[in-house]
Amino acid sequence: MSYHPEASRLYPTRIDLPEEVRSQVAIILNESLATTLDLKTQVKQAHWNVKGLDFYQLHELFDELATELEEFIDLIAERITALGGYALGTARVAAEHSILPEFPFDITDGQSHVTALAERYAPYAKLVRDAIDKTNSLGDADTADLYTEVSRAIDKRLWFLEAHLQG
Numbered sequence: 001m002s003y004h005p006e007a008s009r010l011y012p013t014r015i016d017l018p019e020e021v022r023s024q025v026a027i028i029l030n031e032s033l034a035t036t037l038d039l040k041t042q043v044k045q046a047h048w049n050v051k052g053l054d055f056y057q058l059h060e061l062f063d064e065l066a067t068e069l070e071e072f073i074d075l076i077a078e079r080i081t082a083l084g085g086y087a088l089g090t091a092r093v094a095a096e097h098s099i100l101p102e103f104p105f106d107i108t109d110g111q112s113h114v115t116a117l118a119e120r121y122a123p124y125a126k127l128v129r130d131a132i133d134k135t136n137s138l139g140d141a142d143t144a145d146l147y148t149e150v151s152r153a154i155d156k157r158l159w160f161l162e163a164h165l166q167g
């Protein structure tokens, strides 16, 4: 796997998971950390810049989404360190390694903001779901469980976003 060279760095620990498992899982976690950080900043971007008649409810909803992502960022980063790994959580690393495209800066209305976020939550949901299987196959049920928790919440948020675009 090619990622940031520090993504698989391990400290000594008394945890019983094998080193090989921990370094592979740390890479997966660091990759999702970068994308989660990126997604959180994009949701804040939407929170600040959305305009239109439904401004206030979207402004509030986007803040709720950002707060939830902030919790996931902490969960993911601290799982890395619990495994003896090194969490890579700076804006530079996030920008370099996120799977998401940059937020569109030319939109103003609510519908466009909701669409832009749905288009980012969907690939993020897939990334997280794939990580459940990957970490499960590696034998780390706890990290798979963490991803399952995130996955369920992100699926629900994608529904919230898409509900604004349907009907």
Ligand SMILES: [Fe+2]
Pocket: 047, 063
């Ligand atoms: Fe705010």
